[in-house]
Amino acid sequence: MDKFFEAISAFSNLKNDSKQALSLILKRVEFPKGHILIKENTICNYVYFVEKGLTRTYYYKSGKDVTDWISAENSFACSIISFITRKPDRRIIELLEPSVIWSLYHRDLENLYPKYHDIENLGRRMAELGLTQVQQRFDDLHFSTALQRYKTLLKDTPSYINRVPLGILASYLGMTQETLSRMRAKI
């Protein structure tokens, strides 16, 4: 649990009682590679913090498997739109490695927000962090070539290269496996 509080300490300074309240709703789970955290077309009721392991969020678009997001240690995984809007979403979250996960149940969190102002603040900060991350990823896709996107990956999250299967990584970057293989050969 320390890892979680360490991670959020970057943008939030919780009082002891808030920290205590939050720790009571944090649940530790451990699953093997291939485990599905969120099934297709369901409402996502959890935010997941990855203490150890690797997850990917993906969906089927016109029959094709599209990887939307990848989360490694000390980051969050969530089917964001569903979590926020409370509507089912096509997104699936699966584990690419055996993982240790801390989960936060939506309703528990909603209960804490009105009671603890600084947890509400944490919620805002986390939404803001997510927003900047998605925006940056959007920028990277907007009028960039395959090579540019590969270079961004090398710069921002080079660790994915040796951990994430090539086909999934390619999809994450918005290109085919063959193209990613060629980009890699080029550098």
Next chain:
Amino acid sequence: MDKFFEAISAFSNLKNDSKQALSLILKRVEFPKGHILIKENTICNYVYFVEKGLTRTYYYKSGKDVTDWISAENSFACSIISFITRKPDRRIIELLEPSVIWSLYHRDLENLYPKYHDIENLGRRMAELGLTQVQQRFDDLHFSTALQRYKTLLKDTPSYINRVPLGILASYLGMTQETLSRMRAKI
């Protein structure tokens, strides 16, 4: 100002004193077409609510003009990453039509957050709303053809078609003006 409070009432229920406090920091401004709200490589200190008019957020990427976002009546315009991270950003916000804008100064807002729990809640909701919007736009770009993206525009924001110059709209959709013109001819 009513328009603003009407818009945010969709996701927030402010108490009277919070509403009062917020109304005190809301500033009304009015500018002609072509006016620049945020200059390139500056810190964005404002969130703008568009009561009347049209704005676009854009930047230069390898010399090319890339339109990142468009905001019409009853929506928000902001150089989000800069506003959140407090760092300069390449994004520029300009008016595509003469507009009536309500602006919220970052520091004023930050001052209200700790004082009014429900304004902090509003901040979280707004960040969450922004997050879902950017995510949806990202999805639309990820492995979609030019025609699919044009169809999404027709479905989600058809009003842009008659208000936004074709070249800007094309850039917003991640294609060239010529391609958008052809997609339009196809339907």
Next chain:
DNA sequence: CGCCGAGTTGAACTGAATCAAGAAACGTGG
């Protein structure tokens, strides 16, 4: 050993960009 999944490489194809030329629409000043 031989199979199997993961990655590479090659050749043909295609969606969209680029380059180029016109056609409309738009505003401004005479």
Next chain:
DNA sequence: CCACGTTTCTTGATTCAGTTCAACTCGGCG
């Protein structure tokens, strides 16, 4: 109110980045 230049939009021809399809290589493992 029209003439003119400017910007906006369309259409065509060519090029190119990246996909698709297909065959092949490599390493791990029963």
